[in-house]
Amino acid sequence: MLRVGLTGGIAAGKSVVAGRLAELGAVVVDYDVLARDVVAPGTTGLASVVEAFGPGVVAPDGGLDREALAGVVFADAAALARLNAIVHPLVRREAAQREADAAAAGRSVVVHDVPLLVETGDPASFDAVVVVEAPADVRLERLVAERSMTPEQARARMAAQASDAERRAAASVLLDGSGTVDGLRAQVDALWRSWVRTAVEEAPAQGADDVEEGRPEQGAAPSPPDVVPVTVLVTGFEPFGGRTVNASWEAVERLGRLWAGPERVVVERLPVAFGAGPARLRELVTRLRPALVLGVGEAGGRRVVSLERVALNLADARIPDTTGAAPVDEPVVAGGPTAYLASLPVKACAAAARATGVPTEVSHTAGTYVCNATFYALLHHLEALDGVRGGFVHVPVELDDGTDPDDDAQRLALALAAVVRTALDVGVDLRTTAGTLD
Numbered sequence: 001m002l003r004v005g006l007t008g009g010i011a012a013g014k015s016v017v018a019g020r021l022a023e024l025g026a027v028v029v030d031y032d033v034l035a036r037d038v039v040a041p042g043t044t045g046l047a048s049v050v051e052a053f054g055p056g057v058v059a060p061d062g063g064l065d066r067e068a069l070a071g072v073v074f075a076d077a078a079a080l081a082r083l084n085a086i087v088h089p090l091v092r093r094e095a096a097q098r099e100a101d102a103a104a105a106g107r108s109v110v111v112h113d114v115p116l117l118v119e120t121g122d123p124a125s126f127d128a129v130v131v132v133e134a135p136a137d138v139r140l141e142r143l144v145a146e147r148s149m150t151p152e153q154a155r156a157r158m159a160a161q162a163s164d165a166e167r168r169a170a171a172s173v174l175l176d177g178s179g180t181v182d183g184l185r186a187q188v189d190a191l192w193r194s195w196v197r198t199a200v201e202e203a204p205a206q207g208a209d210d211v212e213e214g215r216p217e218q219g220a221a222p223s224p225p226d227v228v229p230v231t232v233l234v235t236g237f238e239p240f241g242g243r244t245v246n247a248s249w250e251a252v253e254r255l256g257r258l259w260a261g262p263e264r265v266v267v268e269r270l271p272v273a274f275g276a277g278p279a280r281l282r283e284l285v286t287r288l289r290p291a292l293v294l295g296v297g298e299a300g301g302r303r304v305v306s307l308e309r310v311a312l313n314l315a316d317a318r319i320p321d322t323t324g325a326a327p328v329d330e331p332v333v334a335g336g337p338t339a340y341l342a343s344l345p346v347k348a349c350a351a352a353a354r355a356t357g358v359p360t361e362v363s364h365t366a367g368t369y370v371c372n373a374t375f376y377a378l379l380h381h382l383e384a385l386d387g388v389r390g391g392f393v394h395v396p397v398e399l400d401d402g403t404d405p406d407d408d409a410q411r412l413a414l415a416l417a418a419v420v421r422t423a424l425d426v427g428v429d430l431r432t433t434a435g436t437l438d
């Protein structure tokens with residue numbers, strides 16, 4: 001079962017996403033609903049809240065006066081913490097029960113719709129964390145127009161929640177809730193297709209007996225569509241040489257978050273090691289069966305993005321890798337051909353990256369260090385796999401083109417997305433020259 005956490009700031013569009021996921025066949029556990037259930041009339045939850053906040057939060061009908069309680073807690077952080085301490089454990093217990101019920105019923109996707117996932121939950125405990133985003137002013141307008149809040153009430157509620165940046169940091173998928181409802185639902189559809197693809201890959205092979213017995217249960221997730229999206233594997237490298245970040249992973253990780261399908265992009269981080277880097281990449285290719293593999297590495301001395309065209313069967317290390325290995329003039333693959341050419345339309349890919357505004361060139365040397373070794377080992381491995389495309393991109397540590405360096409990772413991620421899109425869509429490369437005289 002795929003366990004998904006769904007979150008977003010108030011009025012970002014979470015309910016729209018949850019509603020569409022439910023239509024598509026997911027079990028949705030709505031924490032706002034559970035938070036109401038656990039303080040319904042006659043519950044110990046309600047008794048605890050009244051004990052903590054006094055009779056002023058009881059409505060004439062004996063139920064909770066939600067507006068009165070909201071007025072108290074969203075004006076006073078300590079009071080809010082007290083309320084959360086009463087309600088959240090009860091909600092968590094209920095949610096765990098709903099998930100167990102879904103698992104027992106054989107459902108394949110359960111979505112925990114949690115407004116406060118980042119604040120109080122444990123995002124890392126989910127297989128995927130979907131964050132819906134919309135700018136604060138748009139959300140404020142929605143709250144005033146559609147939920148009859150005053151601007152002050154809306155601001156107080158937003159101030160009690162995590163920031164966009166905090167939610168983003170926890171996201172494995174970002175959805176844009178600032179446009180139309182239909183647009184947001186379409187983003188959910190693309191996401192769902194990528195999950196269906198994952199489930200199909202991970203399902204054990206079905207025997208004939210299973211098919212006979214396999215009458216779908218009523219309400220179960222719809223069967224997978226005939227055409228499933230392809231998988232794209234994109235790798236970056238871990239930090240190296242005493243630095244805490246590696247520009248390649250910063251960009252690749254962002255790419256994984258902003259990619260909106262329909263293909264599934266899987267991002268992975270490789271060790272900077274002549275042996276372990278290529279080995280890990282081969283293992284990932286075997287497991288994920290991608291249609292396209294793009295390696296991304298950092299090139300300290302370069303100022304532009306390079307679409308690598310040539311992988312050399314040569315390892316010549318100026319400094320040791322992270323395992324201390326420093327091969328000099330050794331082949332990457334003993335007995336392998338001297339070089340391979342990338343099986344991407346590199347010129348078209350470079351043009352597409354350039355069109356995003358990031359300076360990009362076609363390069364004819366990927367160096368002789370771990371990046372080249374990984375690139376070579378990848379192309380060598382793909383030789384035996386029919387039709388799987390492979391390539392490599394070097395990104396600079398800083399773009400250094402007069403733009404804000406804080407934006408580099410995002411700009412590089414968009415350039416990489418353009419490379420991936422082009423590598424998937426373009427069969428024959430451009431007939432323009434990218435040759436050099438030096």
Ligand SMILES: CC(C)(COP(=O)(O)OP(=O)(O)OC[C@H]1O[C@@H](n2cnc3c(N)ncnc32)[C@H](O)[C@@H]1O)[C@@H](O)C(=O)NCCC(=O)NCCS
Nearest residue numbers: 009010031032035066069070073083084087091115160161
């Ligand atoms: C204070 C209460 C009574 C106000 O009720 P009201 O009907 O106005 O809002 P409702 O419960 O429908 O929540 C609407 C939205 O407010 C935001 N919100 C709710 N509780 C909180 C909170 N504790 N902290 C920050 N934001 C919150 C969420 O975005 C939520 O989707 C209620 O929100 C509550 O009991 N909150 C504590 C429980 C909680 O944290 N719920 C969130 C999911 S566990």
Ligand SMILES: Nc1ncnc2c1ncn2[C@@H]1O[C@H](COP(=O)(O)OP(=O)(O)OP(=O)(O)O)[C@@H](O)[C@H]1O
Nearest residue numbers: 010011012013014015016115142177179180181184
């Ligand atoms: N592109 C959009 N996506 C989602 N909602 C939209 C969009 N455009 C307008 N809306 C409206 O904005 C509101 C968003 O509220 P919604 O209930 O989806 O928010 P939410 O993220 O679930 O908030 P909460 O934290 O209260 O659960 C809805 O009433 C919806 O009709």
